[in-house]
Amino acid sequence: MLFIGDDWAEDHHDVELVDDEGQVLARRRLPEGIGGIAGLHALIADHLPEDWIELEPEQVQSLVKVGIETDRGPWVAALVAAGYEVFAINPLSVARYRERHSTSGAKSDAGDAHVLAEIVRVDRAHHRPLAGDSQEAExxxxxxxxxxxxxxxxxxxxxxxxxxxxxxxxxxxxxxxxxxxxxxxxxxxxxxxxxxxxxxxxxxxxxxxxxxxxxxxxxxxxxxxxxxxxxxxxxxxxxxxxxxxxxxxxxxxxxxxxxxxxxxxxxxxxHFGRHPDAEIYTSQPGLGVVLAARVLGEFGDDPHRYTDAKARKNYAGTSPITRASGKKKIVLARYARNRRLGDAVQQWAFCSLRGSPGARAYYKQLRAKNVGHQAALRQLANRLVGILHGCLKTHTPYDEHTAWNHHLSNAA
Known part of the structure; x- marks a missing residue:
């Protein structure tokens, strides 16, 4: 495989190519735009292994992994369109990896490109590739x-x-x-x-x-x-x-x-009315058109993005985190999250109290256990996100009885 670290700026990109063994094959500074992306394709072509010659173009492209600190923009869209597997790495994660490579505090664009290349070479299994959302969802x-x-x-x-x-x-x-x-x-x-x-x-x-x-x-x-x-x-x-x-x-x-x-x-x-999943989203209690559009836009519509309901809940920031050390164990709210999605699902949970008897009963059960209002809404939002995941997975609209009967029966 070929691994590329791309440290982007407004008008240029510092890129580094490394092979499977971590050997640096090339470093370049490329301009933003068509000329720069064409230069990147040419740089990759110049360093293709000899045994790739007999492969189809699609196979070659899938063997190129790119690490970059953003998930949007025409440059990223061009990388995805070329068939490369792109990993949008959180800048906070890159900062921690940078300390792994150097403890002096030194930083440079070329150095960050190297760190990004090493992330996708060594640790790409711990990072999510760029989602394959449809153009409508974008x-x-x-x-x-x-x-x-x-x-x-x-x-x-x-x-x-x-x-x-x-x-x-x-x-x-x-x-x-x-x-x-x-x-x-x-x-x-x-x-x-x-x-x-x-x-x-x-x-x-x-x-x-x-x-x-x-x-x-x-x-x-x-x-x-x-x-x-x-x-x-x-x-x-x-x-x-x-x-x-x-x-x-x-x-x-x-x-x-x-x-x-x-x-x-x-x-x-x-825009939302033209999406094939619009009916499933608006069938959820508490989701009007605008709020449903926010939730859909932030979750995306790539059917393979979330392996299960827990992964979707983690991304929404509704599932708690646990800090355990020795005999000490603390469960905390997840504050490192997509702020826009977190705001939308919290509002969704609040609005569902009026439209869903099951959601209202679940919220009252939590409050009866001395759970605070905001914490109860977070737990309700966590439950609603799981219900939405099931509806999207089975391509069925929301059903009040299916969503809440089992849970409330066990609680009783």
Whole structure:
């Protein structure tokens, strides 16, 4: 076999080729892009063993193993398309392997390429090859992550807006429970300081409430007028003007993010609806289209990626870890995990409490044993991930009786 370590940067790749015995055959720095990938193919061709000449091209490609610290991008896609077996090695793992080769603390791109080549030569059995997900799953993962990132970004800006209002205009926090609501954003854009808010009238407030589809607009308008017209502590005029500019800019950003979140959700819906496993995912209790798309995108759809339900649970981060030494044994939550998937399955577990009697009964059993709320949700999420694995393995939708009857009967 040939083993390649690829230390990538934004505009170049340091690569090293080694053989089965660990002998270095070549080192190169290749540019990013078509020229660089063509150079890598040529470098591999120049060092093919003589006994490979009679092999078919597909056989030759499968004997080339590549280690790299990323699982995405056009370069990685080109390596997979060429038929090489690619291992995406976690950078934290590479750092530990680097200490195995050198204790001096020295680091270089060429040295990292050597470490990556040695990982796939010696320890590739302990690392997972790049999953063979379909193009549809890759697209779902991209749009679902973007949608999730937009929501996280909106939350950050809402917190910034709340902090600014708390410092100079606390009446606005009393007036609006949800600062990302359309009526709150419209009125804050029109009146971002106490002075202008105190001059608002019904003709300005009621249309904003109606556009936000609020109920009891007359009563709500009266309440807002009371809050904005009440006496309150004020800052100096220059400070208020500066804060007002901050509030107006944050309100505009949040309004734009609201629009983009809604539009991206429609894109997620369109991509997810075309996937053959969509029906299985949406049959799970607590999984709507957007949340199901996140779960599918992060798990992928390679049928050979997870050997069993435990492997899928480990990847989701729902299964606990055990630290045992001598007579001491501690079971802990698994915090080193895919953060996006962990967030999605935790939300899935919470939503399932309303849609599944079995999930709700299981959660109540855990709480009755003095298990905390978050820990109970993690255990419920672990169970749900196992159920999903079984549904995908057998290509059957979720069934409440099948999923929970055996477990709850044993508990009784």
């Amino acid at each position: 697209a779902i993962k991209l749009v679902a992550r973007t949608h999730q990132s937009l929501i996280w970004e909106r939350s950050r800006h809402v917190l910034r807006l709340r902090a600014a209002l708390r410092d100079f205009f606390p009446a606005a926090l009393e007036a609006f429970d949800d600062l990302d609501a359309p009526d709150a954003l419209e009125l804050l854009a029109a009146a971002p300081d106490p002075g202008r808010a105190g001059r608002l009238n019904r003709r300005r407030i009621i249309p904003a409430l109606k556009r936000a589809h609020r109920r009891n607009v007359e009563a709500r308008a009266t309440e807002l007028l009371r809050v904005f017209g009440a006496e309150q502590l004020r800052r100096s005029a220059p400070v208020e003007a500066a804060y007002a500019a901050v509030v107006a800019s944050q309100a505009a950003i949040i309004a734009t993010l609201n629009t983009q979140v809604e539009q991206m959700a429609a894109v997620v819906d369109a």
